[in-house]
Amino acid sequence: MDWLTESDMWLGRLVFQRLLAVLYLVAFVAAARQFRALMGERGMTPVPDFVRRVPFRKAPSVFQWRYSDRFFALWCWAGALLAAAVAAGAADAVPLGAAMAMWAVLWAMYLSIVNVGQTWYGFGWESLLLETGFLAVFLGNDDIAPPVLVMWLLRWLLFRVEFGAGLIKMRGDHCWRDLTCLYYHHETQPMPGPLSWFFHRLPKPLHRVETAANHVAQLGLPVLLFTPQPVAAWAALGIVVTQLWLVLSGNFAWLNWLTIVLALSAVDASRIADAPAFAATPAWFGVLTVLLTVFVAFRSYRPVRNLLSRRQVMNTSFDPLHLVNSYGAFGSVTRVRREIVIEGTDSPVASPDAVWREYEFRGKPGDVRRMPRQYAPYHLRLDWLMWFAALSPAYARSWFGPFVERLLANDPDTLRLLRHNPFPDAPPALVRARLFQYRFTTWRERRETGAWWLRTELRDFLKPTGAVRRGRR
Incomplete structure (x- = not known):
């Protein structure tokens, strides 16, 4: 042999x-x-x-x-x-x-x-x-x-x-x-x-x-x-x-x-x-x-x-044992970066006077002054799914609602996936999600502001929600 x-x-x-x-x-x-x-x-x-x-x-x-x-x-x-x-x-x-x-x-x-x-x-x-x-x-x-x-x-x-x-x-x-x-x-x-x-x-x-x-x-x-x-x-x-x-x-x-x-x-x-x-x-x-x-x-x-095939597909397994698969990456490239920003407030009503505080993720962009971090080869799964959710709400249909419920309950396991919980003492009364457009700053903007990103609000991703969702828990 x-x-x-x-x-x-x-x-x-x-x-x-x-x-x-x-x-x-x-x-x-x-x-x-x-x-x-x-x-x-x-x-x-x-x-x-x-x-x-x-x-x-x-x-x-x-x-x-x-x-x-x-x-x-x-x-x-x-x-x-x-x-x-x-x-x-x-x-x-x-x-x-x-x-x-x-x-x-x-x-x-x-x-x-x-x-x-x-x-x-x-x-x-x-x-x-x-x-x-x-x-x-x-x-x-x-x-x-x-x-x-x-x-x-x-x-x-x-x-x-x-x-x-x-x-x-x-x-x-x-x-x-x-x-x-x-x-x-x-x-x-x-x-x-x-x-x-x-x-x-x-x-x-x-x-x-x-x-x-x-x-x-x-x-x-x-x-x-x-x-x-x-x-x-x-x-x-x-x-x-x-x-x-x-x-x-x-x-x-x-x-x-x-x-x-x-x-x-x-x-x-x-x-x-x-x-x-x-x-x-x-x-x-x-x-x-x-x-x-x-x-x-x-x-x-x-x-x-x-x-x-002209209709080639990426990353496909042909059996449940994942033995001989098809691969590929970035068949298309997005031109504009969108990010979902999740915020909570102690106010029971989403009034103009409500103070909203932002949840920070470990890897995905949030705070514009925070330099992106290196995590690979470690895989931050929630952060990656948040990127897909910003492309289309369809990617988040099965998990985004339960995610918000757990934020409303200050669920410790969920909060461990995040970098910063703005409500360490008691859960927020309301949580909302807004969609922003992010772009890298220019050299000049970086020197003047110290920021890595500039962001512009686009629309609501999830309107303020609170105790009704939390009650399911």
């Missing part, structure tokens, strides 16, 4: 496995810290209500059989501990079968969370983490040389991530074709980072260069992943550089980091260090990698058909 392995890929596998385990750790910790308010027993979209409506075959999860907030928390923290152990090298300190079991447990545990996560887990990087994690089960450990077929499957996954994102841009918004999308994107992206203001203020010719470089990275470099070394390694490193640019310019949870991890798996170690000595590959393991390759090839039919 040694013909199914390639010793020179050992460093790519090592880096890939350790960093993937770190991303699993981040994902489990984020789930543990946010789930109670979002989908706990008394959350905005409770898991018990979801599993009563959706059968196991459509959303396989351990929580279909049993759910409690305590059990969910223990599940998340157990996943985090296992991920931390694997990141520290535990899977390389046990026999091959035990190492595979560790990776399989990580995948199954996170699948259980995603499949009951509802709208809070409707992001492409959830499926990407699951598909990547499933392939990691078959990578082996330090006992054997890297399985060449599985290492190539990682490149095939990276190709679909990058090439899919590139195609949907070219088929979508015309600003990608005329190289003007980055005139707007740094300002209107879901969650700007601390350097986004500076990226937005780059000269427009540089924005056009950025856009052109993005097309090269997503439509050209992925093809080179399937060429001989060292060309494939240089293509992978080119993808790493472009992803680091995205890391610096915004907050996209672990999407960029996971893409970097996939790209690093394609780096050839033969020019860096000699491969260590490996034991012979067990026949059963070689057979499993062949079967896995056949399975992925068969399941790739629908993702490939989607790539070739």
